[in-house]
Amino acid sequence: xxxxxxxxxxxxxxxxxxxxxxxxxxxxxxxxxxxxxxxxxxxxxxxxxxxxxxxxxxxxxxxxxxxxxxxxxxxxxxxxxxxxxxxxxxxxxxxxxxxxxxxxxxxxxxxxxxxxxxxxxxxxxxxxxxxxxxxxxxxxxxxxxxxxxxxxxxxxxxxxxxxxxxxxxxxxxxxxxxxxxxxxxxxxxxxxxxxxxxxxxxxxxxxxxxxxxxxxxxxxxxxxxxxxxxxxxxxxxxxxxxxxxxxxxxxxxxxxxxxxxxxxxxxxxxxxx
Numbered sequence: 001x002x003x004x005x006x007x008x009x010x011x012x013x014x015x016x017x018x019x020x021x022x023x024x025x026x027x028x029x030x031x032x033x034x035x036x037x038x039x040x041x042x043x044x045x046x047x048x049x050x051x052x053x054x055x056x057x058x059x060x061x062x063x064x065x066x067x068x069x070x071x072x073x074x075x076x077x078x079x080x081x082x083x084x085x086x087x088x089x090x091x092x093x094x095x096x097x098x099x100x101x102x103x104x105x106x107x108x109x110x111x112x113x114x115x116x117x118x119x120x121x122x123x124x125x126x127x128x129x130x131x132x133x134x135x136x137x138x139x140x141x142x143x144x145x146x147x148x149x150x151x152x153x154x155x156x157x158x159x160x161x162x163x164x165x166x167x168x169x170x171x172x173x174x175x176x177x178x179x180x181x182x183x184x185x186x187x188x189x190x191x192x193x194x195x196x197x198x199x200x201x202x203x204x205x206x207x208x209x210x211x212x213x214x215x216x217x218x219x220x221x222x223x224x225x226x227x228x229x230x231x232x233x234x235x236x237x238x239x240x241x242x243x244x245x246x247x248x249x250x251x252x253x254x255x256x257x258x259x260x261x262x263x264x265x266x267x268x269x270x271x272x273x
Contacts (some may be wrong), residue, residue: 016088017095019107023088024115026079032222036229044228046258048073048080048221049265051273054251055124057093057104064094067101069108069124070131075258077118080221087250101126135269138193140171143207150208153215155226159208160234162199167238169197174210175272177244182217190220190246191270192227195259198237220246224256241265247272 016023033039050071056064073080089111098104105124112120125131152159173193180187192210194201209230213223228242241259245268253273257265 016092018092019096020092021089021107021111021114023085023092024111025082025085026115026117027082027219028079029221030078032218033225036226038225038229042076043232044075044225044258044260045262046075046256047264048075049255049257050086051248051253051255051269052090052251053248054087055090055093055104057096057098059100060097062097065101067104067124067126068131069105069122071108071112071123072121073112073116074118074120075221077116077120079115079117080219081112081115083249083252083254087252090251135271135273137270138171138173138191138266138268140173140193140195141203143172143174143203143210144176146204146207148204148208148211150211152208152212154212155216155230156209156212157230157234159205159212160231161202161205162235163202165200167198168200170200171195172201172203172206174207176207177210177213177223179213179220179223180215180217182219185217186249188220188246188249189272190244191272192224192242192244194227194231195239195241195243196231196235196237197239198235201231201235201237220244220254221256224258228258245270245273 052069055067055069058064101124105122108122109120171193173191175191177190177192178187224242224244228240231240239260241261243257243265245255246253
């Protein structure tokens with residue numbers, strides 16, 4: 001299987017403008033999950049939601065068309081798709097004649113599913129359509145004004161603790177999540193939301209834990225899975241969801257969601273997206 005060091009990430013690459021599905025580069029999930037003690041039986045449900053804002057192709061007359069799209073990659077897929085390869089693949093449609101948006105959608109489903117190793121759901125929208133991701137804000141309590149002192153900038157699960165009090169059901173979020181690309185070292189910015197039911201989690205400790213990812217190098221999906229497993233192990237909540245909305249890079253944003261529950265997270269695009 002592919003190794004990330006052999007991908008196009010961090011390398012100079014040609015701008016390919018004609019259909020090239022071979023550009024997609026799968027990255028196995030198993031290695032990072034093994035570091036978290038996760039095997040074949042996943043301890044969470046969820047989905048990886050990608051949004052693409054730079055989709056274009058030609059019709060049979062050579063006229064360009066544009067759209068935006070949302071892709072749902074199942075978390076039980078063997079692979080994630082490396083984001084630069086995803087961007088280059090989407091750009092390969094720019095000078096490709098297609099019958100219309102339906103043909104584009106069909107090719108995207110086929111190629112992305114092959115790379116991920118599992119069925120990928122694709123929805124495409126015109127620029128006049130708002131689609132499922134309507135820009136807004138999250139309801140809940142923002143942690144960012146807490147007066148914490150920070151000295152650690154790599155993940156510190158020891159910051160996570162609960163109070164010996166009655167159970168609570170709360171939504172907490174922070175705009176201060178920053179991690180770094182494991183290949184290029186470039187920063188990845190996100191807002192992360194924790195939906196939590198159980199003994200109250202210490203808010204200052206949780207914020208310090210979120211900030212401790214600031215120099216951590218990993219993919220978006222793996223950062224969220226690490227957060228989920230650390231909170232479950234340290235705080236033992238009855239129910240938990242961790243949802244990160246990352247800012248876009250190269251016309252793509254990646255939004256992993258991991259949860260003890262079923263369904264899908266709220267369809268909202270945040271202000272930095």
